[in-house]
Amino acid sequence: xxxxxxxxxxxxxxxxxxxxxxxxxxxxxxxxxxxxxxxxxxxxxxxxxxxxxxxxxxxxxxxxxxxxxxxxxxxxxxxxxxxxxxxxxxxxxxxxxxxxxxxxxxxxxxxxxxxxxxxxxxxxxxxxxxxxxxxxxxxxxxxxxxxxxxxxxxxxxxxxxxxxxxxxxxxxxxxxxxxxxxxxxxxxxxxxxxxxxxxxxxxxxxxxxxxxxxxxxxxxxxxxxxxxxxxxxxxxxxxxxxxxxxxxxxxxxxxxxxxxxxxxxxxxxxxxxxxxxxxxxxxxxxxxxxxxx
Numbered sequence: 001x002x003x004x005x006x007x008x009x010x011x012x013x014x015x016x017x018x019x020x021x022x023x024x025x026x027x028x029x030x031x032x033x034x035x036x037x038x039x040x041x042x043x044x045x046x047x048x049x050x051x052x053x054x055x056x057x058x059x060x061x062x063x064x065x066x067x068x069x070x071x072x073x074x075x076x077x078x079x080x081x082x083x084x085x086x087x088x089x090x091x092x093x094x095x096x097x098x099x100x101x102x103x104x105x106x107x108x109x110x111x112x113x114x115x116x117x118x119x120x121x122x123x124x125x126x127x128x129x130x131x132x133x134x135x136x137x138x139x140x141x142x143x144x145x146x147x148x149x150x151x152x153x154x155x156x157x158x159x160x161x162x163x164x165x166x167x168x169x170x171x172x173x174x175x176x177x178x179x180x181x182x183x184x185x186x187x188x189x190x191x192x193x194x195x196x197x198x199x200x201x202x203x204x205x206x207x208x209x210x211x212x213x214x215x216x217x218x219x220x221x222x223x224x225x226x227x228x229x230x231x232x233x234x235x236x237x238x239x240x241x242x243x244x245x246x247x248x249x250x251x252x253x254x255x256x257x258x259x260x261x262x263x264x265x266x267x268x269x270x271x272x273x274x275x276x277x278x279x280x281x282x283x284x285x286x287x288x289x290x291x292x293x
Contacts, residue, residue, distance in 0.1 A: 005176045008035060009042050012051060019055035023080060029165035030172065033084040037173025040088035042180065048088075052081050083162075084169045097174065097188040101167065102195055105228050108163040112224055115155060116217045122151035129154065156220050160227055167231065191242050192282070193235035199225070200277035226270050232277060233269030239282050 008018045015035070022032040039048035056077040063073045091100045119125050130149060171190055178184055203225045210218035237254060240246035258265050276282070 002176070002179045005038060005180055008038065009180070012047075015039055015043075015051045016055045016058070019052060019081075020058055023055070023059065023076065027165070028076070028080050029084075029162075030169050032080050033166065033169030034172040034176070036081045036084050037088045037170050038176050040085055041092065041173065041177040045085065045089050045092075048085065052077070052085070083166045084173070087166060087170045088173065091170065091174065091187055095187050097190060098193055100170070100187075101193060101231065102199065104163065104167055104170075105195060105199065105225070108159055108228070109221055109225060112155070112159045112221060113217070115159075116220070122155055126151050126154040152216060152220055156224055159224055163228065164231075191235050191239040193232050194280065194282075195229060195232055195273070195277050197277060200229075200274060203229075203274070226274060227266060228270075229273035229277065230266050230269040232273030233271070234273075236272055236276055236282065237269075243285075245285075 008015050018035050019032055022028060022035055025031045036048060036052065039051060043051075056073065059077065060070055060073045062068075064070060087100060087104060090103060091097060094100055094103075116122070133149070174187070175190075178186065203222060206218055206225065207222040209215070210222050237246065237251055241248060241251050254265070
């Protein structure tokens with residue numbers, strides 16, 4: 001991976017080619033987004049923007065020659081590169097990975113609230129997407145029940161997936177940049193991530209209010225915030241590995257099992273992360289470990 005990162009930064013046209021190719025791969029939000037973060041951190045936002053514009057222009061020309069839609073190219077490039085570029089710029093500006101991820105969480109929750117205000121009928125908004133999913137499932141004989149996908153589930157899932165993909169691209173790009181520069185922890189380390197008690201308290205208040213007034217929109221906000229704490233749970237797992245309190249094989253096994261035990265593992269990680277936000281297990285363990293030496 002480091003060799004690839006070095007090649008991407010060796011010449012401007014390597015970076016442009018990398019952006020174009022990875023945008024056409026599966027999960028471009030992570031693959032192409034990671035390169036965008038790397039470019040911003042290594043070259044600055046200005047040069048990264050210029051190279052992104054050139055890459056988008058190449059894709060637009062190719063798309064028009066092949067009879068494609070210019071609007072789809074613009075939507076793909078903007079939706080993939082702009083969010084991660086903003087996160088990377090925010091990281092450089094704040095010089096703190098934890099603060100950047102905290103802001104990303106707040107912005108994602110604000111976007112969820114805005115969607116629920118701007119879109120008065122979420123069911124009507126998501127129906128075309130559900131119809132398309134039903135068509136694809138029917139054509140491929142997939143054993144999926146689209147009746148379980150309600151408007152609320154689609155809204156919550158969209159926010160969580162978009163946030164997780166963007167944050168993953170930021171973390172991967174940051175890790176590649178650290179590997180190249182050798183400046184480990186320049187803006188902080190992922191394993192030290194803590195969303196903090198303020199956000200944890202906000203979640204607790206939102207959850208109680210959602211229960212008392214029985215508001216669906218507030219339940220959605222509470223659920224999204226809780227699931228986002230899975231990122232802090234992952235950070236704790238990596239902290240235990242770094243402190244030699246957990247074997248590397250256990251971390252690998254967790255990532256291998258994640259696609260198969262999605263709901264269970266995500267909920268467990270979220271619970272660990274949320275509890276840690278209140279009690280700061282890592283600090284306590286460090287203090288206890290230090291007192292024994």
